[in-house]
Amino acid sequence: MTGAPFSLGPRNSTPRVMLKVLAALVPGIVAHYWFFGPGIVVSLLLTSLAAVGFEAFVLLMRNQPVRLHLTDGSALVTAWLLALSLPTLAPWWLYVAGSFFAIVVAKHLYGGLGQNVFNPAMVGYAALIVSFPLYMTQWPAPLELAVHAPGWADAFDLVFAGQGALSPDAYTSATPLDSLKTQILAGRTVEAVLGQPIYGLLGGVGGEWVALAFLAGGAALLAMRLTTWHIPLAFLAAVALSAGALHLIDPARHAGPLFHLMTGGVMLGAFFIATDPVTASTTPLGKLVYAGGAGLLTVVIRTWGGFPDGVAFAVLLMNMCVPFIDDYTQPRVFGKTARLRRRAP
Amino acid sequence: MMQDYLLLLIGTVFVNNIVMSKILGLCPFMGVSRKLETSLGMGAATTFVLTLASGAAYIIDTYLLGPELHYLRTLSFIVTIAAIVGFTEMFIRKTSPVLFRVLGIYLPLITTNCAVLGIPLLTVMEGHNFVESLLFGLGGALGFTLVLVLFAAMRERLEAADIPVTFRGTSIAMVTAGLMSLAFMGFSGLIK
Amino acid sequence: MTAVLRAALGTALALLVFSVAGTVLLSGTYALTRGTIERSEQAEKLQLIAQALPAGAYDNNPVADAFDLARDPLLGGRLPGQAYPARKAGQPVGVVLEAVAPDGYGGEIRLIVGILADGRVIGVRVTAHKETPGLGDYIDIKKHPWIRQFEGTRLGEPPAELWKVRKDGGRFDYLAGATITPRAVVKAVRKALEYFEQHKAALLATQEETT
Amino acid sequence: MSTQAHEVPAEVAAGEAGLQALGDRWAELREILHNGLWKQNPGIVQLLGLCPLLAISNTVVNSLSLGLATTLVMAISSGSVSVLRNYIPQPIRIPVFVLIIAALVTVVQLFMNAYVHPLYLVLGVFIPLITTNCIVLARVEAFASKRSTAHAVLDASAMGIGLTLVLVVLGGLREAVGKGTLLSGLDLVFGPAAAAWTVHLAPGYQGFLLAILPPGAFIGLGLLIAMKNWLDLRAAKEQRA
Amino acid sequence: MRRLHSFNGGAHPAEHKAESTARPIAAAPLVPLYVVPLRQHIGTPALPLVRAGDRVLRGQAIGQAEGYVSASVHAPTSGRVVAVEMRPVAHPSGLADLCVVIEADGEDRAIDLQPLDWRGMEPSHLRNLIRDLGLVGLGGAVFPSFIKLNPGEAGRVETLILNGAECEPWITSDDLLMRERAREILKGAEIMQAMLHAGEVVIGIEDNKPEAIAAMQAAVREMGLGYEVAVVPTRYPSGGAKQLTYLLTGRETPSRGHAVEVGVQVFNVGTAYGLHHALAEGRPLISRVVTVTGHVASPQNFEVRLGTPIEDLIRAAGGELEGATGEIIGGPMMGFDLQDRAAPVTKAVNCVIVKDAQRFPPPPAPRACIRCGECARACPARLQPFELYWYARARDFGKTQLFSLFDCIECGCCSHVCPSHISLVDFFRYAKSEIWAREREKEAADAARRRHEFHVWRLEREKQEKAERLARKAVAQVKEAEAAPVDAEAARKKAILQAAIERAKQAREGVTPRNVDHLTPEQQHQVEEADARRARLHAGAEDQKETENQP
């Protein structure tokens, strides 16, 4: 039986939401293509295919309406975000394994869309980086700096047939974050490092433009009311503030806030990953706590941790806290005097 | 000095989390995490006992056993822990019946939490001094409480998820713990 | 209250009996196994040290003859390490030094460096490290023969400016994707050799001198 | 049990009763075994003794060694508690149990240190931790302290073997996925020659490191539990059909 | 002008009001058969005062208010009662309820109606009168008005709000009532103000009803009342009592409490209109204004006699058009699907919408909730509907209560905006009714436990008493035997035999039902009925001995 209301609200729907998110990602993808070559297209295709395949497979196994759930588009969002956080031009099975972890382990073991507690794309990323650090640290160099700028044919060769004629050094370089981190470890100063050719005006060459494109996409996301300002703002503010504080304390060892905002996954994370409605906190106050925590952890892991970028782990760590945060940050219900509190233990 | 202590504490809570990276104390972690409220109680009780046990272990190991009798460590530690648990129970019952109602049922469970023996053993193996031993115990217990409470909140939410039948219950809890420890790997390398 | 006391006394006695019994049992076992344990521990260490020494070129027990080294920045460690001398007929053949590479990717990398009396490296082994599995852990002989590159090297051979990984223009190989680890190891071995040069006399003392 | 016994001649009844008693005993034994190995399996049902289960199960060899050590401790401690059960004052039974277990564990520890030193180094702190391995105390308290010695030893062994089985399966799973090998590390027990016995499953396999790391342990055990659920569900379905 | 406050969320569903405002309110025609449910209000249903065969007049009470929260029910026209029986009523369940079925005689004769001089009346007497006149809230909650007209402990209500917001789409009955009968509404409000000693009276109307606003303003001016006509922005559910109170006064009605606790009382404009008529003419509540709209030939508002079958009412609006797919009772946001068109109009029915596939398409297949929070942003109660849904779906009702399930006013905003098209409110209604059922069961179980414990205790006591009695008797007999030692042996045997007989007799008859001590009135009623039946059954039977078994 279904009761009132009998009216349909604004003409939106979950597939449309997902479609809009995909659309908002396009500027970033275009920038990526422009600065880093066609590898991104190959990896997007691969993760999309794998993710949709895995999703269909699990739905079939569970006797669930396959068409209904496949068409909600969430697997594609996961796939794209996964592809955007993995290095391009890695062997094909890396993308497939990442999609498996994202879709099967992180999403469908929990019952599918809306029920998972961990961000699927980030679970895929994290599983890969701890398992295959070698592939996960070989990032394609920006085209203008690469010894050999890989074209479409190279891209397919590298992904499907292994390295072929190209040696990794020909088309990869350490990412700006990684390179900064290792060189600081070796005793160089930030200033000296940032003068190197892979660093651009704000972040890394090419990477900074991709980040700006994601910022634009994020703005569109906000304008379309697909997310609220809380998470992106708190995330970016926490990154900027903590990086800024470290920079003030010791500018030789810690890069400034702008550098941190423009490199790695911060922009993508702030607007597209930390905002995943399923795994993010849902209360206004909770969103601030959640995203603020994620931003802070990002900088902590970047600065002292074992991984060059901390966005994925920061998001996962905060995902873990979300049910707890939500429980203690419920908005005050109309007519009640206090926020919802748990019973005393 | 202060900084070292702080680092030790942060290290034991996050980086070398007793459950997620040292893999100790899992039975209560799985068993007492169905409800947020009970997990808070368990966490509080464990924190209290573990800090004391860790300090006591240092004293016993340094002043009673020494290098000669190290083979009596396990025996003496476990007896000490049993006594501390019994003593705590008694003390709390006497001083705060309310607290006792809250913690009482968890206290006996603590004796069989292997973290409670593991931390004292680790602390003497790593050659900590007295303050460090206390902090190590405290940090370990806080780390335990942290993950226990977060895990409980997650499990409460997952109780209502449409999880595939074969994975319902402890299976998905294990997978969740696995993803938690994956997330905790993000802390690796934080403190060298 | 007396009932309580009596009960307490009873349980106390029972527990006493069990504790004493446990202690006696353990002491007995300990006495029984002690010798074997010590022998096992020594054998373990000796086996490790032997990998960095020329087989059959010595007749002493380096582990038994080990002596402490003073802390030295060239050896890297925060705590003083040890040296294990190898002698044949009381004459020094070489020495195994414990050294630490402090700047590995995951923190300290502990090494033993076997050096012949003429300053030539006979073998290097990693005894403990926290490098990333699958990436930086090829320095472990169980994973990769990389560490054997040092065999036969000495200060000046290769020349000082080539005591680097290939990526930095040196002579030592590395595996792509992980340069920090080999860099640290190369540096540590070089420093250990320098230490040997500086303290040669003390390290290669004959048996009588050290004991 | 034998309600119609009085209607049949005495000697027949006695024989029958004897047979029945034998059958009963066999049923009881089977029950204990079935409980330990499957129905109440400590590793995947009771979820006790998880720490060593998860921490040590990265290779088959480690799993097997710790499993056997645990089984040994369980059997001896259950047996001794069962023998001593009437001499242990009720109020301090737990401390005494723990004491007995701790003493036995230390004995095992000393022997392992002496005779399989490399393995001792690998298993590390988890040997003394058998003391607080919940399953040891749980069986002692729930079973051994109430039952005859033979039963107690059998139950403890069944539980121990049940745990060992899970350990070995999990170890095999993790080792195979994580490294693509099986039985690596045999040399720790049998000396360097045994290194050659290691089975390499797929040459050129990259190794899925996650499986060997802690997350792999948790997820692997989760999968094993799910597998058991699935088998049980299927059995239940078949029974209904 | 007063400063308006703004509540959280809300929704802007398409209005569809113009359809039914084109025509004035018409009187619905007399129909041959009226079905008048005895439960037309919240609380205890009225007790029937008539039996099949009785003749009734318009306005005659046919159901008497029973208990405190209740109101009387009256005949809508004159005619003959043909049955007092279970008939389908307008209820989401589609279940039947006890109704008085009246066959109209077409004469529509009324009882003697007398204006009541309410000004001089003792307040509690006046409230009783209002109860007997069947006045209940016509805003949808049908709560007996006399209760709300009690100024309460404070002795006065600061603000009386007349609710003319009519925020639901499609419905226009209040709009038309205000346009056409503003003066009568205000006269009703005067009564309310006087009864509540209200300091100020505010009439809240959404800004999409300019004619009604103008009419009310004009009437206020003409009548020289100091009332304020407050224009509130059109945003569903501004007509909810809590929301309107907050809009107009900035006061939050406490959770699970009533507006009166913050010094405000809210009445629907129709209620005021009905109150005026009830007191000025002595006419009980037998009709109300109902909007008939949607897929009908001529959508219009009707003054409808309560009890009119809905199918007849639809016919009055020209009948449904081709392709009608059903009816909604109430508005599209809070109403429900009508299951049986023979069900009658009651005091709660303010609107009948005939659906068609175009404007009321079947709901799209729901998808998984993505926790997007749209619903929380729309919820006027500031709840987190997706959390409620999450736990209601899994039947974890404890958790739903932790997330304040009972603060949900079932406005439907959340379902309305959900991009996954989940009918959230259905889950909330489901959870609420399950929790209520559980509470009922719990009470029943507790009562059963108490009775069981009593039962056990009683058996125990009886066993004891019996043992004592037997002992006493045996002692007495032995004494007797000793006193007459003729044949002591025989006497002793006899005594034993006697005792055995006694024991058997006791066993057979000794159990006396002492379980009728604490019966509720209904149970007493049931027992009495049984007794009556028993008496009828046993009439003529000679057996009268059982009285001796009574204690």
Next chain:
Amino acid sequence: MAAGGLTLGAVLGWASVRYRVQEDPLVEKIDAILPQTQCGQCGFAGCKPYAEAIAKGEADINRCPPGGEDGIRRLADLLGVEAKSLGEGLEHKPKSVAVIDEDLCIGCTLCIQACPVDAIVGAAKQMHTIVADRCTGCELCLPPCPVECIHMEVIHEDITTWKWRYPVYSIRPVRE
């Protein structure tokens, strides 16, 4: 070590005597969840004995058919164990009340004695009546009646007891 053992033993012994664990209130809590039908389908003499058995760990939580899945879930919640389905051989019946065929009743009072919750009224040799809203539907009065005049009638819902149904669509409910 010996000294340690001695002191610890003393402390523990003293504590254990001093603070013996009192009766736990668990039985009450369990009993409060049981439906108090007293039907004995669980294999115990009533709800309270079953509650005691559960508290002692002697009985499983899935033995009470009148309590249904929901009751099991609440018990599981209380005891912190995994909920399970109703035990083998037990089934949940729709809620019913007993009805006495008044024409047949001979007034033997046997049913009155059987009814655990005093839901039957009437005196010896008189016809008996069941007070419907006291009857828990336990069926215990059926077997004793010598003339088999009692039968069970399923209770149908009315408007006041009607419940909104679980909304079902193509998405499956979480627990079926």
